[in-house]
Amino acid sequence: MKIIGPFRQLLTLANLPLKGALKDEQLEIIAEGGILIENDSILEIDTFENLKSNYSDAEIQFIETDQVVLPGFVDSHTHICFGGNRAKDFGMRLNGKTYLEIAESGGGIWSTVTQTRAKTADELKDITLDRAEILAKKGTTTAEVKSGYALSVDGEITMLEGINLANQECEIDLIPTFLGAHMKAKDFEGSNQEYLEVLVNEVFPIIKEKELTNRVDIFVEQSAFSVEEGDYFLNEAKKQGFEITVHADQFTPGGSKLAIKYNALSADHLEFSGEKEIHELAFSDVVATVLPGASIGLGMQYSPARKLLDAGCCVSIASDWNPGSAPMGDLLTQASILATFEKLSMAEVLAAVTFRAAKALNLSDRGILTKGKKADFISFPTSSFQNIIYYQGQMQPCNVWKNGNLIHSI
Secondary structure (H helix, E strand, O other): OEEEEEEEEEEOOOOOOOOOOOOHHHOOEEEEEEEEEEOOEEEEEEEHHHHHHHOOOOEEEEOOOOOEEEEOEEEOOOOOOOOOOOHHHHHHHHOOOOHHHHHHOOOOHHHHHHHHHOOOHHHHHHHHHHHHHHHHHOOEEEEEEEOOOOOOHHHHHHHHHHHHHHHHHOOOEEEEEEEEEOOOOOOOOOOHHHHHHHHHHHHHHHHHHHOOOOEEEEEEOOOOEOHHHHHHHHHHHHHOOOEEEEEEOOOOOOHHHHHHHOOOOEEEEOOOOOHHHHHHHHOOOOEEEEOHHHHHHHOOOOOOHHHHHHHOOOEEEOOOOOOOOOOOOOHHHHHHHHHHHHOOOHHHHHHHOOHHHHHHOOOOOOOOOOOOOEOOEEEEOOOOOHHHHHOOOOOOOOEEEEOOEEEEEO
């Protein structure tokens, strides 16, 4: 056993509801707090002095400066497994070029597909590990990672293998998701429906056999797959026992309705969700995952996080780190910026990147500092938690613990 502390403020994020609006006054804050750890789990949370008194035989790890501690961040939507980058595309977009013009010049998603297909599973592992290390240094202790940049049977399997290999070596947890239904491959000779049938009939069995993931995603949008096509794909995924998440309502509504129909873990994006979609999401168990990084990258409207929370939704905030629309990859900065535009309380932001984000990954063992949860937590060099959001991501964690072990310190 070991006791870590004292922390000037310890934010447990315990006893908060999974759904709906939150006020900062609801946050449980323990002054001069400590964390008692046994193996990789939290044994007890209390004041540092009480823990020292009650567990006199425990190892003590002193925190000698003013620090605030809270659960490690959970980034429930990333695409950090990909080859190359799209800086040229971004420059063209800033100069007013359309998506079609960028694609015709050799850019767009197909440039990422080409570069990703050229990588081996080991190369994709190394790429993913490098980006996961960046996430860890910024306080993320669990991150979802999608495939979807190979768009072929062999290529998508290679991506998932690379993600799984990375997870075996990574200091943080990587949760793989199959996104072969990102869009129809440019070189696939057939319809959207035929492409999805290949994924269902050829890729699903391999994923099951190799135990590469139990999560499936699809991009339901005019530029990708229609609601009808998504309905077929998600029905097949559900029948085969996969957990479901959906890229929904990014440019047009429709995807969130499918997410609700198939009891998806989350509906992600939601920039174009209207009052009807918000109301229906609120009366479901689907997590509404908003992705401010994509709005920043594309220069478009933010997801209606305030309306979603006020309606009673469970709102998660994720980085959407990807090479095309969300290259920043900084969850805390994005969440803090979203808070200013959507008028989110600090409690709502912190919940959205911890235990509510964990719900989007169907993980109930993290995101809260309380007995029995994973000992994943991060500390910031300040005496007030308010400074973490106030500095809009410029205050970085000074310590990151994963499974009770210090994995990053500055």
